[in-house]
Amino acid sequence: MNARLRLMGWGVLALASAMVQAQESPDAAALVVHEAWIRTAPPTAPVRAGYGVIENSGRREVVIDAVRSDAFGAIEIHEMREVDGVMRMRRLPSLTLEPGRSVSLEPGGMHLMLFRAMGPLEAGARVSIGFFAREVEVARAEFVVREAP
Template sequence: MIQRRLSSLLLIAAAAFAGAVHADGRLAIEDAWIRAAPPGAAMLAGYATLRNAGDAPLVVRGARSDAFGSVSMHATRIEDGVARMREIEAITLAPGERVVLEPGGRHLMLMRPARELARGAAAAIVFEVGDGASTTTADFIVRDAPGADPHAGH
């Protein structure tokens, strides 16, 4: 009798644990790119689509990269008719939700590049998810902004 109850409790605990392990948010990073800038630029901007490919909410708490002195998440906001960038602490995504990091909106500020990043070059950026124990890495490709004149500035 005791053994049967113990077995039942273990089965219930195992099922609960399996459900907890299965219910997670998984960050997918799509169309990751860095806006091309003139040689010697000390600050670049990164863009991508962040998607929660899991079945539970997730929180992106920050980003980092060996290719830059610092990486931070920012949002452009209009204050008194002037566009201003403000650092944001986190981005929360519901299951299946997409958040676009784009020019004029939320984006990554990529400070002090460790090396020159010409068009076509890639830089790995690591996103910290949840409590920071989970990460997702994506290669960001340097390219012109959509619709930009590739010969401008030459």
């Protein structure tokens, strides 16, 4: 019985070690978000916009399929595009980042739409936003609320 328990214990340790190694792989922290900001808006505005740069310094493609924050009821990735001379906005179901590439979230282009703020967001406030790929958080950044440049 003791030998069996010892063997099970070693098995659990080996499994835990493999899980830690997988989490510490070079690709685990491959995404970095910088220059992150949220445009100021009137306190009653139901929607805000978020911008920044997302870099994939890893060796694998990363597909962001969800963006979340406790500060908002919902967050979506959107894109502005000219169609027949008219600017149109559409929701993107995901954002693919190739290895060694970056994507700019900027006014008039791709950006985050931040719905239903959970509280007031005055200039200077900081909001933590997470980026997810298949329910796994692949990046987190602090977005600063500020005026557009």
